[in-house]
Amino acid sequence: MTGLSLYDATADGTASGVIRRYSTSFGLASRLLGPAVRQHVENVYALVRVADEVVDGPATEAGLTADESRRCLDELEAETERAMAQGFSANLVVHAFARTARATGFGPELTRPFFESMRADLSASEHDQESFDRYVHGSAEVVGLMCLRAFLTGHSYPESTRALLDEGATRLGAAFQKVNFLRDLAADFEHLGRSYFPGVDVTTFDEATKLRLVADIDDDLRVSGEVIPVLPASSRRAVALAHGLFAELNRRLEATPASSLIRARVRVPDPVKVRIALQATAGRVASVPDHRPPPPGASL
Known part of the structure; x- marks a missing residue:
């Protein structure tokens, strides 16, 4: 060579x-x-x-x-x-x-939003909903789309299916980023001077706020998990594993009291990672709670 x-x-x-x-x-x-x-x-x-x-x-x-x-x-x-x-x-x-x-x-249609979000970290210390959505898109959703382009290279899908896969990739990227924001809430504020979630103050962070954020992440994980079986075999198990690891991390964040969450960094123990890896290898996609309210007239 x-x-x-x-x-x-x-x-x-x-x-x-x-x-x-x-x-x-x-x-x-x-x-x-x-x-x-x-x-x-x-x-x-x-x-x-x-x-x-x-x-x-x-x-x-x-x-x-x-x-x-x-x-x-x-x-x-x-x-x-x-x-x-x-x-x-x-x-x-x-x-x-x-x-x-x-x-x-x-090309630049994906890299430019990414670098824009990186530059935001050098100046923005907190976000409103609009800047938060823009930041998550550039820092995480476009990265999911970059990876998806690699997954789909050499494979042919109808446009409707590709649109579903794009949605899954962006929602999974968003979930990854939001989980990291929630896990690192105190560290980002204390060491980097940043507060990513709009309207969330570390000094008054409470259980209701935490559960709202967890539910939003679960919604991203649920939508992204539904399209994993559609991915090519060459990427399906790996994406199922990444999805499972973050679903488990989000469950642990939900189980951690808000007062503890801002003092300690939650992680997934190595033996649990191995279990999730074995499940992904076997083709299983992690289940995620559905926080949506039941439709009117649905039986309880």
């Missing part, structure tokens, strides 16, 4: 190393993907992780000011767009991501 093929392989290997270092849950789920799909998802994750690190700590620890971090993020976005257009970058993570974008058919 020489020349561009060696460079491509090196870039892919660099991207794969990022997910192994940063996320045990996504690393576990990615192992259930078909090999070609797995590499694309790892390439997406690597760029997302690097951009997130620019705004979430390491850049500040290295001595960058907020303005310098913003310039760094702008440069990363510009390099990403050039690489998607040209097919090459001297940044190995960007090169791997661009290869995936070109192979699976997405």
